[in-house]
Amino acid sequence: MSRRQIPETGLPAERLDSLIASFERFFDSNWLRYHPEHPAGNIWKRRDFIASIEILTFGAALEALEKSASAKMQREYRRLLRSPKLGDVAGAATEILLSYMFDTGSQKISLPKPGNPGYDLILTLVDGESYCISCKALTKSSHEIAFKQTAAACYEYAVEKATRTGKPFQLLIFPTGNTSRRHVSPRAVCAFIDHAFESWDARNPWTDNDPEWSIILAPERGLSTTHKLYSDAQSLSHTFIMWSHFSTDEQSRFNFKLYAAAKNISRAVGQIPDNCRTAIIIKLPFSVSIGMAKSWLQSILKSPALRTITRIFLYRSAMLFDDKIQARYLNHEFESVSNPYCGECQSTSQSSDSIFEMRALVGKREAQDPRAVLMADNRALDLSYKYVFQEGKHYYADSVAGSVSFDVRNQTGIQTFLILSGPGQKAMTMEAITPENDELLLI
Secondary structure: OOOOOOOOOOOOHHHHHHHHHHHHHHHOHHHHHOOOOOHHHHHHHOOOHHHHHHHHHHHHHHHHHHHHOOHHHHHHHHHHHOOOOHHHHHHHHHHHHHHHHHOOOOOEEEOOOOOOOOOOEEEEOOOOOEEEEEEEEOOOOHHHHHHHHHHHHHHHHHHHHHHOOOOOEEEEEEEOOOOOOOOOOHHHHHHHHHHHHHHOOOOOOEEEEOOOEEEEEEEOOOOEOOOOEEOOOOOOOEEEEEEEEOOOHHHHHHHHHHHHHHHHHHHOHHHOOOOEEEEEEEEOOOOOOHHHHHHHHHHHOOOHHHOOOOEEEEEEEEEEEEOOOOEEEEEEEEEEEEOOOOOOHHHOOOOOHHHOOOOOOOOEOOOOOOOOEEEEOOEEEEOOOEEEEEEEEEEEEEEOOOOOOOOEOOOOOEEEEEEEEOOOOOOEEEEOOOOOOOOOOOO
């Protein structure tokens, strides 16, 4: 545990070690080691605090699964969680996580038999009311994946272009208008980057735009409160930020996922216990807020396809930014929406949202429309409801004489390095442990 950044949980070290061991035992340490590109392998190889949050949280969920599920069911979940298909991983992880979070003691979760059609969990509330719940995970869209691949290519091009100057830079690229694009051309953006660096004097901010893209190129000042930024051709300090508008197809994906779950439940309605109401829970990706999903849901609740569904739950976990303490934290957002058009609504109690409990090992539960925040020129940029890419490297210099005290804000996608040097000594570079990004891969 000592090699990892451990978030504040209030739990003793022995308990934290046992949760990490649960994660390792379920996936198998050798399998994790040889699958570093898999979501589970990715967070296992990392040492940053976001990876630790995922390991501890999912470790607690796996520990609960080992106590409640049969050996056969555990083997099936292990197969799905190790799958190369990210949809299988997301679906199984959602079921395991939510079965743990809903099982609060006063509120009970039971798992149906393997292969049970239509629903994945049975939730029993304090008052005895039960829900047969179908769990669905809405993963990142192909539009978001394609955008981030394009942005990564543009980032590499910008660094290559700037390396010859050795001048620290901060580059922000964003759409000129409000129209979303199905395809972003790397060639067009890279041509824009070429023009920017050819025109920039490396001292003052430079801006430009064309009908599609706008660009701001400025000197990078860094985020440390104790050290001055360092940069040369070998250690080029820089920040690259690119964002694009949300695709209008995201709502269609949400609707499709909801209708598919409702259809499965309708087909299995004869096998659902008489005293068990039907419900769907959808886990949302970071780019889709609870508020946005709720507005989509309200627009289709009258659909005949949803008339057998009593309630829809929306859940989203996200790393958010706290302006007061200038730090990130894990937030769990949860909302339940009663379906007034359900055919059973006359005989269904209209439970208030406060009746539904959730527990979380780490983080807060705040009912808010969160902000996606990145830092540019030491200012917070609110980039909610957009596809966002940020990467960079910041280098700072210090002397090896005496003790070294280093304070820097831990910002998503930015690797931080401290270069130590002294008279007659070869410079030594130390890298801070920073998250690759704010994306949560399993929880």
